[in-house]
Amino acid sequence: xxxxxxxxxxxxxxxxxxxxxxxxxxxxxxxxxxxxxxxxxxxxxxxxxxxxxxxxxxxxxxxxxxxxxxxxxxxxxxxxxxxxxxxxxxxxxxxxxxxxxxxxxxxxxxxxxxxxxxxxxxxxxxxxxxxxxxxxxxxxxxxxxxxxxxxxxxxxxxxxxxxxxxxxxxxxxxxxxxxxxxxxxxxxxxxxxxxxxxxxxxxxxxxxxxxxxxxxxxxxxxxxxxxxxxxxxxxxxxxxxxxxxxxxxxxxxxxxxxxxxx
Amino acid sequence: xxxxxxxxxxxxxxxxxxxxxxxxxxxxxxxxxxxxxxxxxxxxxxxxxxxxxxxxxxxxxxxxxxxxxxxxxxxxxxxxxxxxxxxxxxxxxxxxxxxxxxxxxxxxxxxxxxxxxxxxxxxxxxxxxxxxxxxxxxxxxxxxxxxxxxxxxxxxxxxxxxxxxxxxxxxxxxxxxxxxxxxxxxxxxxxxxxxxxxxxxxxxxxxxxxxxxxxxxxxxxxxxxxxxxxxxxxxxxxxxxxxxxxxxxxxxxxxxxxxxxxxxxxxxxxxxxxxxxxxxxxxxxxxxxxxxxxxxxxxxxxxxxxxxxxxxxxxxxxxxxxxxxxxxxxxxxxxxxxxxxxxxxxxxxxxxxxxxxxxxxxxxxxxxxxxxxxxxxxxxxxxxxxxxxxxxxxxxxxxxxxxxxxxxxxxxxx
Numbered sequence: 001x002x003x004x005x006x007x008x009x010x011x012x013x014x015x016x017x018x019x020x021x022x023x024x025x026x027x028x029x030x031x032x033x034x035x036x037x038x039x040x041x042x043x044x045x046x047x048x049x050x051x052x053x054x055x056x057x058x059x060x061x062x063x064x065x066x067x068x069x070x071x072x073x074x075x076x077x078x079x080x081x082x083x084x085x086x087x088x089x090x091x092x093x094x095x096x097x098x099x100x101x102x103x104x105x106x107x108x109x110x111x112x113x114x115x116x117x118x119x120x121x122x123x124x125x126x127x128x129x130x131x132x133x134x135x136x137x138x139x140x141x142x143x144x145x146x147x148x149x150x151x152x153x154x155x156x157x158x159x160x161x162x163x164x165x166x167x168x169x170x171x172x173x174x175x176x177x178x179x180x181x182x183x184x185x186x187x188x189x190x191x192x193x194x195x196x197x198x199x200x201x202x203x204x205x206x207x208x209x210x211x212x213x214x215x216x217x218x219x220x221x222x223x224x225x226x227x228x229x230x231x232x233x234x235x236x237x238x239x240x241x242x243x244x245x246x247x248x249x250x251x252x253x254x255x256x257x258x259x260x261x262x
Numbered sequence: 263x264x265x266x267x268x269x270x271x272x273x274x275x276x277x278x279x280x281x282x283x284x285x286x287x288x289x290x291x292x293x294x295x296x297x298x299x300x301x302x303x304x305x306x307x308x309x310x311x312x313x314x315x316x317x318x319x320x321x322x323x324x325x326x327x328x329x330x331x332x333x334x335x336x337x338x339x340x341x342x343x344x345x346x347x348x349x350x351x352x353x354x355x356x357x358x359x360x361x362x363x364x365x366x367x368x369x370x371x372x373x374x375x376x377x378x379x380x381x382x383x384x385x386x387x388x389x390x391x392x393x394x395x396x397x398x399x400x401x402x403x404x405x406x407x408x409x410x411x412x413x414x415x416x417x418x419x420x421x422x423x424x425x426x427x428x429x430x431x432x433x434x435x436x437x438x439x440x441x442x443x444x445x446x447x448x449x450x451x452x453x454x455x456x457x458x459x460x461x462x463x464x465x466x467x468x469x470x471x472x473x474x475x476x477x478x479x480x481x482x483x484x485x486x487x488x489x490x491x492x493x494x495x496x497x498x499x500x501x502x503x504x505x506x507x508x509x510x511x512x513x514x515x516x517x518x519x520x521x522x523x524x525x526x527x528x529x530x531x532x533x534x535x536x537x538x539x540x541x542x543x544x545x546x547x548x549x550x551x552x553x554x555x556x557x558x559x560x561x562x563x564x565x566x567x568x569x570x571x572x573x574x575x576x577x578x579x580x581x582x583x584x585x586x587x588x589x590x591x592x593x594x595x596x597x598x599x600x601x602x603x604x605x606x607x608x609x610x611x612x613x614x615x616x617x618x619x620x621x622x623x624x625x626x627x628x629x630x631x632x633x634x635x636x637x638x639x640x641x642x643x644x645x646x647x648x649x650x651x652x653x654x655x656x657x658x659x660x661x662x663x664x665x666x667x668x669x670x671x672x673x674x675x676x
Contacts, residue, residue: 073270074272078272078276188309189276189309189310190272190276191272191309191310191311192310192311192312192315192353193311193315194311195269195273195276196269196349197271198272199268200270201268209674252534
């Protein structure tokens with residue numbers, strides 16, 4: 001049975017060279033070269049593996065960006081995704097999590113009938129971690145978060161959902177929205193052939209209006225979330241160094257006992 | 263070509279990620295633990311789909327050669343006149359540059375196996391010989407060695423060559439010692455270059471080449487030498503003591519395959535390829551040295567300020583940047599020429615190799631100097647790169663041989 005999977009991917013400033021925060025908007029400046037969020041590469045890999053296992057179907061990417069940046073999308077296309085929908089519109093600047101979810105939900109519908117929508121649990125630059133559930137709600141689909149593995153059995157998705165203690169076995173009917181935990185699969189390197197092919201793969205570039213959304217519902221205009229303040233993270237306090245003179249273990253035991261972890 | 267294209271940039275990034283993740287962690291074992299490089303190279307090739315594309319292009323080439331042999335295709339439209347996509351050429355150069363940022367020896371091991379050895383058989387072998395040996399070399403399923411140098415014949419490779427082949431009925435009996443043979447200890451397939459001994463004086467003997475498989479009776483492949491640098495490229499000797507071979511192992515199945523100007527031209531063509539490859543290797547070494555030196559110049563403080571504030575350090579950085587710019591331009595021009603099928607002349611290849619080798623060695627040495635005491639410690643990569651860069655001035659023709667080739671051309675009368 002062919003599987004068609006939509007993967008939501010975000011293009012973010014390279015964490016190795018992240019640029020800076022804009023003091024006026026209190027958001028990250030995005031006028032630098034953007035790359036595929038590493039957190040999304042696990043979802044792309046998971047989707048490619050599921051399509052392979054199903055023996056047919058394709059992976060479609062969905063992304064939004066204030067400008068028509070495609071650098072990060074090309075990486076995912078080079079890995080093996082078939083096509084992409086890119087929502088590119090200046091009106092998107094300043095979108096909050098819900099605004100983003102509205103746009104992504106419409107773009108997912110535009111991408112066609114998906115058996116599965118895969119996202120990361122959160123982006124590496126925004127970290128709200130709420131978009132996957134908002135997308136699921138807007139699409140009226142079941143949502144499973146923190147998947148460490150996904151198995152498709154007919155019209156049922158079986159997920160091992162990561163918890164603090166281990167994992168839960170969770171099931172949902174297809175289609176469903178599933179967020180994938182980072183690090184659970186090894187994202188493939190794009191092959192040279194894949195890189196060459198990526199340029200000619202279709203990227204359906206659309207505006208907010210093309211999706212039938214009101215420009216007031218997204219961007220700064222539609223944002224109901226406000227960033228009040230940005231502050232430097234507190235520097236960590238220096239740790240305690242214990243010289244081990246044969247009794248070091250006892251001090252460790254006492255330390256852990258003080259923390260009430262043992 | 264003035265800069266990397268968008269696809270080439272993607273390939274650079276993904277190869278660099280691979281090298282940093284999959285190869286860099288093995289640097290210690292490759293450098294000091296005698297880890298052979300072949301499995302890592304195989305992993306790199308299969309990861310990027312190069313094994314599959316080598317198979318596909320080999321099948322196409324052989325089908326074409328068979329069609330020409332059967333008179334069904336015209337050999338005039340052969341490879342000699344075909345232009346290639348610049349990306350395709352660049353994709354073969356980028357892994358060389360990126361590997362050299364970490365482990366130049368791996369490029370030597372790879373280049374000798376997939377380049378020199380496979381090309382020698384591809385250039386002069388019969389179709390049957392190509393099918394028997396070349397594909398496995400191109401996919402790295404088999405490791406290749408190209409055996410020309412002998413204990414008493416280095417730069418004067420053919421003049422003082424002592425290795426011999428003697429006819430014996432339908433067979434040949436091979437004898438000789440070869441040294442400094444890259445991949446020698448691990449080679450599965452060896453191209454053995456020697457002279458046909460017909461009882462005539464050594465100077466008059468024809469040069470012939472044979473393809474040998476490891477394990478043949480009378481063939482010894484001792485363990486690798488200890489050497490100054492490129493530890494990830496195993497180098498050894500080969501001893502042949504009455505190795506009996508059939509005509510099927512004589513390259514081209516003809517004693518004339520390598521004689522006359524055809525053989526010399528073939529050697530020159532492979533030297534040209536080898537020499538232009540050195541520019542890419544030098545670029546990788548210089549690029550990494552400069553990157554490390556810039557970081558160190560910012561972080562290392564002496565006399566209360568970063569050492570990058572001192573003019574003598576600035577001079578070193580500036581010289582490194584100039585070398586990098588020149589090498590990159592050289593590599594770009596080689597890529598463009600190869601894509602447009604403009605051959606690099608033997609003298610230009612020598613000039614490029616001379617410059618590349620000298621600048622890589624100078625930059626890496628200066629990098630050690632810039633790092634001071636730390637630079638002399640193997641924990642800091644520049645120490646390895648300096649030892650590795652030195653070989654570029656020696657192999658594939660010493661600096662002195664390149665200089666004499668350039669001068670001979672300058673002084674030649676029209």
